[in-house]
Amino acid sequence: MKTVFAQSCPGRLGVVPRTPARRAADMLPSALLRKQRPRLPELSELDVVRHFTGLSRLNFSVDGNFYPLGSCTMKYNAKFMEQVAALPGFTSLHPLMAQLRGAGHYTQGALQVIWELEQQLCEITGMKAFTLQPMAGANGEFTGVMLIAAYHRDKGNHKTKILIPDSAHGTNPASATLAGYEVVNIPTHNGIIDPEELESALDDGVAALMMTCPNTLGLFENNLPRIVEKLRRVDALLYYDGANMNAIMGKMRVGDVGFDVVHLNLHKTFGTPHGGGGPGSGPVGVSERLVPFLPVSRVEKQQDGSFILSYDKPKSIGYIAPFYGNFAVFLKAYAYILRLGGEGLRRASEYAVLNANYLHKKLATTLDIPYERLCMHEFVASAPEGMRALDIAKALLDRGIHAPTVYFPLIVHECLMFEPTETESRETLDELVNTLEDIVKTGRENPQALLDAPVHTPVRRLDETAAARQMILTEDMGA
């Protein structure tokens, strides 16, 4: 596709400004005026509309295509949540208003949303308190590990290690390392944590266990009470990676099981699209004993029902992100939770798990399924003997379906990880099954066809290393 600069035609105009350029120039100090005309493309309004509409069509998106990308919850999020987030009373609010004396009444609504969303998340997870500050899942993990460190420091515990099973999300070991801990890998058995294996890694130097549940194999950890009890014995804390909450909402509360920290991804489960690099929000919920360490500021409700920001928390780990977090994402989560209600959230989880199990069963004759037990919101499969996950993924793109997550988790051979989400219909799931059957058949009869895919996408196979390391981000526009 040509850039707007390549399409430019001298003298062509989209919009005629109401104030002629010369009059506008008269109103500005001469030192601020350009010496040369800006090199803007000259296009008609229709050229511009077609150009950007065309660009948007080059994208894969949930609005246009099925997107069964594992561990990402690429589901439909209703447009009304975007409208809520765009309400001018919220978008026009400056973040410093909350601290401006005499301006308190302007910010009461925003503070109330923060406070009520924290309460809603406490209700959903059974935790004592939440901070909404972290800007993404990984940022939430880092916050959680910092809270764990603060707890041990405060108690005078000397702890250096965090245990992480090999089925955890990749950000878990990264967050623990970033916070200064040594990561000890716990091998899983039949896809879940083996309490005996855990026992052998436990000693007084263990600060916490970080666990993804359902784990990246899409499996639920069956031995939670035993695991909690073992860690408690050495005063180690329990971290629950709850990024994929849409497997368990309304079914289990993390706090009730005895976890000390949980992070959620609002930009997966709660009404904001995931992918594309943001915006995200990774709220962190804690048990009673970690409340004093939560980041400042805290929103507090006063006796008269009004809300204030409180900074008077001597044990707080301080700021983890600028201001209060990603406020527009809170609004979408708040609207989503109120719209669905407790019953609706529970049903969302049930459909997410039902859809995944439907696909899991239907694909058992097409792909290799390493773990046959009931899965949660997602599951893993291996490419059939002699085929590569990468080639199957590329062939799917040609047929209008986004690829699943590939080669993750690392413990599965030629891994394809599918997450259908709760919002897809049975017809769409069947279409994926039929398409994969067709791809595998093609791969057997004509292996070269899979190696050549994709042929219908805007770009074919790229040298992925060069695409990341030798990026060309500008176009030569000529003189």
Ligand SMILES: *Cc1c(COP(=O)(O)O)cnc(C)c1O
């Ligand atoms: C997506 C995800 C994360 C990371 O979240 P980001 O917002 O991408 O940082 C962490 N853990 C699990 C299980 C996830 O699925």
